[in-house]
């Protein structure tokens with residue numbers, strides 16, 4: 001690659017798509033989304049009606065209150081690999097790095113609210129309701145985007161809406177609140193990351209970030225959902241409260257016979273001299289219900305249930321989960 005091409009990749013703009021007037025401008029917005037999914041894999045939504053900037057800020061404030069709880073309290077809802085729910089800290093070792101992510105996170109599923117996989121109500125009384133409402137809003141926004149993908153693949157418009165029914169017991173969609181610890185004064189070796197390079201294994205991730213809390217980087221150029229190599233040209237994604245960073249996951253890359261790209265991404269560990277205070281983010285992973293069969297229109301890959309797809313991916317990604 002020429003030097004100029006390398007510079008172009010590093011400075012590459014992530015497409016920004018305004019959701020203003022989605023119902024009236026759907027055809028235009030759909031064109032932009034499909035172009036972004038086929039070419040960049042990552043795109044940023046702005047001006048969506050819901051969740052609003054105020055609702056996103058409220059969700060971040062709640063997340064901060066949760067992570068401020070004592071570790072022993074948070075550990076009462078431990079991460080369960082087979083369920084893909086619960087709280088973990090500095091325990092996820094990505095296959096790409098071999099060192100634990102410098103973060104803590106809690107994963108929750110909508111249909112399981114109120115059971116042992118959610119923190120008990122009295123800890124933060126409004127936690128469950130606020131998180132559930134935020135999930136509902138983010139889910140609806142996700143379904144708008146997934147409907148666009150369904151039509152582009154030749155499926156009925158509600159195809160992915162039906163396969164991502166979060167009210168059913170087979171649901172697998174998950175929200176993940178993330179807190180990257182304050183590491184002020186610590187210089188981690190270069191093999192340490194806040195989140196090591198990985199692809200997401202869902203259909204579509206909706207990521208919320210906070211202005212000033214940068215660090216996310218993406219790597220373009222992945223051609224098959226089964227390939228694990230990464231390039232070394234990373235593009236930073238600026239964090240802005242209110243925007244929704246969308247990225248295609250491996251499940252949709254498989255479902256689209258590799259037409260829509262699921263890219264490697266990572267979160268840098270800032271070094272001494274950089275802003276090393278806490279970073280918060282929120283990810284909503286749209287994952288098809290367990291019993292749904294993933295089968296692309298061209299049949300490039302053998303059909304597989306979404307249950308097996310997620311189980312295989314969690315084994316790969318949490319295989320070395322440290323306890």
Ligand SMILES: O=C(O)CCC(=O)C(=O)O
Nearest residue numbers: 178195200216267281283
């Ligand atoms: O925190 C971020 O910005 C990215 C998180 C992420 O990629 C993930 O949890 O899969």
Ligand SMILES: [Fe+2]
Nearest residue numbers: 198199200265
């Ligand atoms: Fe990710």
